[in-house]
Amino acid sequence: MNIKTSEKLYDEALENIVGGVNSPSRSYAAVGGGAPVFMKKGKGAYFYDEDDNRYIDYLAAYGPIITGFAHPHITEAIKKQAELGVLYGTPTSLESKLAIMLKKAIPSLAKVRFTNSGTESVMTTVRVARAYTGRKKILKFAGCYHGHFDLVLVAAGSGPSTLGSPDSAGVTESTAHEVITVPYNNVETLQQAFDKWGDDIAGVLVEPIVGNFGMVMPQPGFLEAINRIAHKAGSVVIYDEVITAFRFMYGGAQNYLGVTPDLTAMGKIIGGGLPIGAYGGKKEIMDEVAPLGPAYQAGTMAGNPLSMASGIACLEVLQTPGIYEEMDRLGKKLEDGIFTINEKYNLPIAINRIVGAMTLYFSDHEVTNYDEAKNTDTEMFGRFFKLMLEKGVNLAPSKYEAWFLTTEHTEKDIDDTLDAVDYALSELAK
Numbered sequence: 100m101n102i103k104t105s106e107k108l109y110d111e112a113l114e115n116i117v118g119g120v121n122s123p124s125r126s127y128a129a130v131g132g133g134a135p136v137f138m139k140k141g142k143g144a145y146f147y148d149e150d151d152n153r154y155i156d157y158l159a160a161y162g163p164i165i166t167g168f169a170h171p172h173i174t175e176a177i178k179k180q181a182e183l184g185v186l187y188g189t190p191t192s193l194e195s196k197l198a199i200m201l202k203k204a205i206p207s208l209a210k211v212r213f214t215n216s217g218t219e220s221v222m223t224t225v226r227v228a229r230a231y232t233g234r235k236k237i238l239k240f241a242g243c244y245h246g247h248f249d250l251v252l253v254a255a256g257s258g259p260s261t262l263g264s265p266d267s268a269g270v271t272e273s274t275a276h277e278v279i280t281v282p283y284n285n286v287e288t289l290q291q292a293f294d295k296w297g298d299d300i301a302g303v304l305v306e307p308i309v310g311n312f313g314m315v316m317p318q319p320g321f322l323e324a325i326n327r328i329a330h331k332a333g334s335v336v337i338y339d340e341v342i343t344a345f346r347f348m349y350g351g352a353q354n355y356l357g358v359t360p361d362l363t364a365m366g367k368i369i370g371g372g373l374p375i376g377a378y379g380g381k382k383e384i385m386d387e388v389a390p391l392g393p394a395y396q397a398g399t400m401a402g403n404p405l406s407m408a409s410g411i412a413c414l415e416v417l418q419t420p421g422i423y424e425e426m427d428r429l430g431k432k433l434e435d436g437i438f439t440i441n442e443k444y445n446l447p448i449a450i451n452r453i454v455g456a457m458t459l460y461f462s463d464h465e466v467t468n469y470d471e472a473k474n475t476d477t478e479m480f481g482r483f484f485k486l487m488l489e490k491g492v493n494l495a496p497s498k499y500e501a502w503f504l505t506t507e508h509t510e511k512d513i514d515d516t517l518d519a520v521d522y523a524l525s526e527l528a529k
């Protein structure tokens with residue numbers, strides 16, 4: 100495959116943009132290095148690089164692009180709003196419209212507030228939980244990624260793990276001391292942490308279904324135990340649904356699993372591909388937020404009309420009957436197909452799939468927590484990634500990320516992807 104233009108553009112980017120990328124996850128450092136492919140356009144389930152190579156895409160821009168690239172309904176909504184002005188710095192009816200859609204879909208959101216990113220949303224839920232409880236400490240789970248503010252860059256998954264810096268430089272020791280980290284899916288250590296620090300813990304922050312050391316389901320009773328233990332100690336339960344909101348169904352992972360948090364942070368899909376974040380939850384907790392309460396959160400770009408219009412249009416598309424069922428059906432076909440192909444090669448493969456999101460680990464054991472994800476074969480994943488790319492299938496360049504299906508993937512795309520998998524596994528088995 101000729102990627103000469105990408106290589107040239109990468110050299111230029113390296114000169115001008117730190118590391119050549121605007122988010123570390125986009126570098127190919129974790130898959131053996133080299134120039135990342137530079138995309139110039141996308142349509143449906145495909146995008147095209149600067150050398151006109153076509154790829155079936157499963158990156159979905161790390162989750163937001165659930166309706167594929169340049170979906171006509173979303174594109175039209177963005178164009179229409181752009182002609183009316185992209186930013187006013189005043190309230191608009193679009194903000195309430197999207198807020199009402201979120202509240203209807205996720206009943207635990209008594210009130211919401213929009214931000215510009217997942218990071219901002221999670222960061223504010225932490226501040227609000229602290230304001231509400233008058234406590235300092237936050238408990239999080241190893242390998243869960245919650246954005247890039249200081250407090251959560253301790254034992255973070257996704258990009259930080261990929262680059263081998265789970266505890267970022269620049270995060271002070273005093274900040275790190277405010278975070279307690281315990282393993283995901285382990286009630287015993289959670290209880291031990293609460294036995295020791297319960298009176299100081301403002302909130303428990305969790306990805307209800309993990310998306311950042313691969314897709315990992317909570318074991319039965321785990322989220323219920325978080326609620327029980329945290330509430331008994333007077334702590335707030337915060338779900339980070341930045342990846343999971345509207346990923347598995349029209350609603351959050353909380354609807355999918357039938358467990359309810361106090362606060363929820365969102366992002367990605369709810370903006371239809373434009374920058375967005377949102378957080379919300381119980382009225383008495385949300386009323387801590389300025390201008391009603393003392394917890395300050397603001398933003399020049401927050402609730403901007405373009406992201407609101409795009410988010411509304413995206414959720415309208417996601418209301419189409421049967422689309423999550425179709426992503427589930429195609430996801431199962433992909434998962435089953437990989438296992439069937441691997442009967443020829445007998446490589447160590449484990450797959451975690453939830454509806455249209457899955458992770459393939461090179462591992463002979465199931466992955467239920469961060470340590471198990473870390474112990475999967477990094478080098479083999481890196482080679483697999485490159486072989487798939489060579490055959491025109493784009494995955495996230497890290498063993499800790501997910502493959503995301505969109506509403507635009509077809510049966511034929513899955514068949515073509517499985518042909519690429521067959522090629523890649525045959526090469527790995529040599």
Ligand SMILES: Cc1ncc(COP(=O)(O)O)c(C=O)c1O
Pocket residue numbers: 215216217218219221244245246247306310311339340341342366367
């Ligand atoms: C679960 C989770 N929380 C928070 C974030 C941060 O969101 P953003 O990148 O929009 O700041 C991400 C992804 O980046 C995420 O996957």
Ligand SMILES: N[C@H](C=O)CCC(=O)O
Pocket residue numbers: 122123124125161162244257258310311342500
């Ligand atoms: N896994 C991260 C978020 O979900 C990747 C996005 C990024 O940080 O670039």
